[in-house]
Amino acid sequence: MSVGVSESPLYIEGPDGPMFGIETVGPDPQRRIVFCTGGWHGGSINGNRMIVHLARRLAEAGCAVLRFDWFGAGESPGSLDYFRIDRPAVDQTEAAVRSMEAATFGPLSLVGICLGSRSALAAAPLLANLESLILVSFPFPTASTKQKRAERISAKDAVRQGLRPSVLRGWLEPATRRVYIKFLKLRWQAVRRRFAGDVADVEAIERRQMKDQQDRSALVAQVSQLAEAGVDVTFLYGTGDAGLGHFEAARQGELDRLLADPASPVRLRMIDGDLSGYSSLDAQKALIDAVAGWFEHPDRA
Amino acid sequence: MPSEAQATSEDPATIERRLADGWTRDRDRRIIRRSDGIVVRADFIGPVDERLFAVSHLPARAPRAGVVVCPPLYAEAIRNQRRELVAGWELSAAGFAVQRFHYRGSGHSDGETSSLVLERLVDDARRVARHLQEAASVEQLAFVGTRIGATVAALAAADFPDAPLVLWAPIVDMDAYLTELRRARMIGLLREGRQADAKSTDHFGANGHIDVVGYPVSQRLYESVAAAPLEEAVRSAGPRTVLALQMTRRQEVRPDLAAVVERWNAAGLRATAGVVPYDEAWWFGAAGSSVIELSAGGLDVVPATVAAFQDQLS
Numbered sequence: 147m148s149v150g151v152s153e154s155p156l157y158i159e160g161p162d163g164p165m166f167g168i169e170t171v172g173p174d175p176q177r178r179i180v181f182c183t184g185g186w187h188g189g190s191i192n193g194n195r196m197i198v199h200l201a202r203r204l205a206e207a208g209c210a211v212l213r214f215d216w217f218g219a220g221e222s223p224g225s226l227d228y229f230r231i232d233r234p235a236v237d238q239t240e241a242a243v244r245s246m247e248a249a250t251f252g253p254l255s256l257v258g259i260c261l262g263s264r265s266a267l268a269a270a271p272l273l274a275n276l277e278s279l280i281l282v283s284f285p286f287p288t289a290s291t292k293q294k295r296a297e298r299i300s301a302k303d304a305v306r307q308g309l310r311p312s313v314l315r316g317w318l319e320p321a322t323r324r325v326y327i328k329f330l331k332l333r334w335q336a337v338r339r340r341f342a343g344d345v346a347d348v349e350a351i352e353r354r355q356m357k358d359q360q361d362r363s364a365l366v367a368q369v370s371q372l373a374e375a376g377v378d379v380t381f382l383y384g385t386g387d388a389g390l391g392h393f394e395a396a397r398q399g400e401l402d403r404l405l406a407d408p409a410s411p412v413r414l415r416m417i418d419g420d421l422s423g424y425s426s427l428d429a430q431k432a433l434i435d436a437v438a439g440w441f442e443h444p445d446r447a
Numbered sequence: 448m449p450s451e452a453q454a455t456s457e458d459p460a461t462i463e464r465r466l467a468d469g470w471t472r473d474r475d476r477r478i479i480r481r482s483d484g485i486v487v488r489a490d491f492i493g494p495v496d497e498r499l500f501a502v503s504h505l506p507a508r509a510p511r512a513g514v515v516v517c518p519p520l521y522a523e524a525i526r527n528q529r530r531e532l533v534a535g536w537e538l539s540a541a542g543f544a545v546q547r548f549h550y551r552g553s554g555h556s557d558g559e560t561s562s563l564v565l566e567r568l569v570d571d572a573r574r575v576a577r578h579l580q581e582a583a584s585v586e587q588l589a590f591v592g593t594r595i596g597a598t599v600a601a602l603a604a605a606d607f608p609d610a611p612l613v614l615w616a617p618i619v620d621m622d623a624y625l626t627e628l629r630r631a632r633m634i635g636l637l638r639e640g641r642q643a644d645a646k647s648t649d650h651f652g653a654n655g656h657i658d659v660v661g662y663p664v665s666q667r668l669y670e671s672v673a674a675a676p677l678e679e680a681v682r683s684a685g686p687r688t689v690l691a692l693q694m695t696r697r698q699e700v701r702p703d704l705a706a707v708v709e710r711w712n713a714a715g716l717r718a719t720a721g722v723v724p725y726d727e728a729w730w731f732g733a734a735g736s737s738v739i740e741l742s743a744g745g746l747d748v749v750p751a752t753v754a755a756f757q758d759q760l761s
Contacts, residue, residue, distance in 0.1 A: 147495075147496065147557065154475070154476075155476055155490060157472045157476065157477070159472055163469065164470050164471070168555060189525075189528075190555075191554050193522070193525075194521075194560070195560065198554070220528065221502065221528075221532060223468075223480070318634070423638065424635045424660035424661050424731070425661045426635075426661055427663055429661075
């Protein structure tokens with residue numbers, strides 16, 4: 147680390163109990179950045195230490211940076227039994243931001259990654275002096291999208307795709323295997339509905355699709371309100387992100403208008419590769435450059 | 448010590464429940480568990496640019512001995528983090544002072560990932576062991592190591608006669624480990640749709656590393672670990688108690704591990720092997736069904752480790 151950058155581990159007073167974090171502070175910090183990490187996996191370190199590298203680079207650029215572990219994850223005590231994607235950890239995000247006030251009161255930015263970006267967006271309206279939000283691989287609601295795919299695929303295509311070597315290899319890997327099993331269950335339900343005409347199931351799907359639509363609209367409305375308040379919002383996706391399709395579905399309408407308007411502070415930045423899963427070294431470097439570059443160059447607009 | 452069968456376990460559900468125990472924060476860097484008074488403190492130790500991120504877990508009373516926890520590397524370190532944390536809590540509740548850490552070039556510690564090489568990992572483990580002896584006022588030590596960390600633990604323990612060793616999912620055969628890396632790399636590339644790259648056999652390229660699902664596994668590290676096989680590392684550490692815990696769904700100890708344990712015993716060590724019935728997807732994350740399991744599966748290694756040290760260290 148450069149001269150003048152200090153790094154301190156700490157425990158933040160969280161709503162459910164202490165949360166572990168590390169504050170990295172550059173010389174004479176002018177702004178605060180809080181990383182809201184993705185779920186339980188990777189935490190404040192993240193894959194290949196991405197957040198560690200980013201925090202140190204941003205501190206060298208004159209920022210006070212906090213990376214922390216959600217309650218029940220990483221180095222934080224507690225259990226994750228409260229955890230649900232549709233219940234963002236707003237209180238925990240607020241507590242993390244509060245803990246930074248001793249370092250500086252400068253403008254605040256939140257960088258949310260995957261599930262953490264939901265919490266960052268939900269907490270944003272409650273935070274004073276918020277300058278910007280960077281939402282990496284922001285997960286828009288997905289339930290009905292998966293359902294649709296399972297319904298639309300023909301039996302012939304399903305078999306053909308299922309016999310691909312890459313898919314067969316996927317069965318060796320537990321996480322991928324779970325996705326396949328979930329898909330097969332959805333497919334089986336679709337077939338059963340087609341032949342048995344299960345009205346209850348059809349209604350359940352329609353309800354889920356409507357709920358997804360409402361949730362997407364609510365999330366876009368939050369972005370729109372932040373934009374009106376002058377907060378910069380940047381969506382960052384990898385070209386190989388699983389959630390990119392859901393973003394494309396969500397951007398129809400208001401979000402598309404915001405992204406197209408040159409005066410709007412809402413932007414989309416694409417990076418080659420996968421940012422949401424097992425990102426390659428090249429994709430990691432591009433992500434670090436994109437996020438650090440955003441703060442390092444004042445003429446970013 | 449558990450015999451050559453399934454490792455002993457008091458009650459994994461008890462440990463899961465204790466994840467939810469209440470904690471208080473008494474200072475910025477310390478937290479205390481209300482139920483038993485154990486103290487957890489996070490810190491950096493060592494000189495600037497060589498700092499190790501270290502977390503100590505201390506019992507409420509004077510510790511009976513110290514335990515150094517040597518983590519694995521890369522994605523495996525993240526997969527093991529929660530197990531090590533819980534081991535820290537449970538061992539300190541049983542009266543041990545525990546020191547966990549990240550090697551230089553890994554986790555929150557200083558240094559670049561490209562600098563990882565076995566000798567430096569062992570140096571770091573020794574440094575941490577001496578720090579623990581001084582900070583917790585303990586003479587007697589024990590070591591826990593996972594995967595490559597098991598080899599590190601064995602080599603570091605050589606400086607501490609009689610220090611018992613518990614090895615979690617140790618890498619007995621480096622060739623098998625390399626095959627595992629290749630498989631993980633291939634799955635990662637296929638997921639990205641880079642089928643042509645996945646077929647490539649040139650694993651360590653001109654830059655001296657391979658990209659295994661986003662981690663630069665270096666040839667230098669691989670060769671340094673391959674040159675110090677676990678079997679030899681443990682044998683050269685000298686007579687002591689060793690418990691090797693295999694983490695797999697299959698209930699029988701693998702023949703290669705059983706054979707190594709037998710040879711350790713023939714060389715004068717007191718070695719046993721146990722099985723923790725949990726299939727860890729070391730490079731690809733969670734294999735569990737509940738959120739708690741996703742974050743901390745395979746917790747059976749913890750009571751087995753506590754029991755082993757309670758037997759050996761008074």
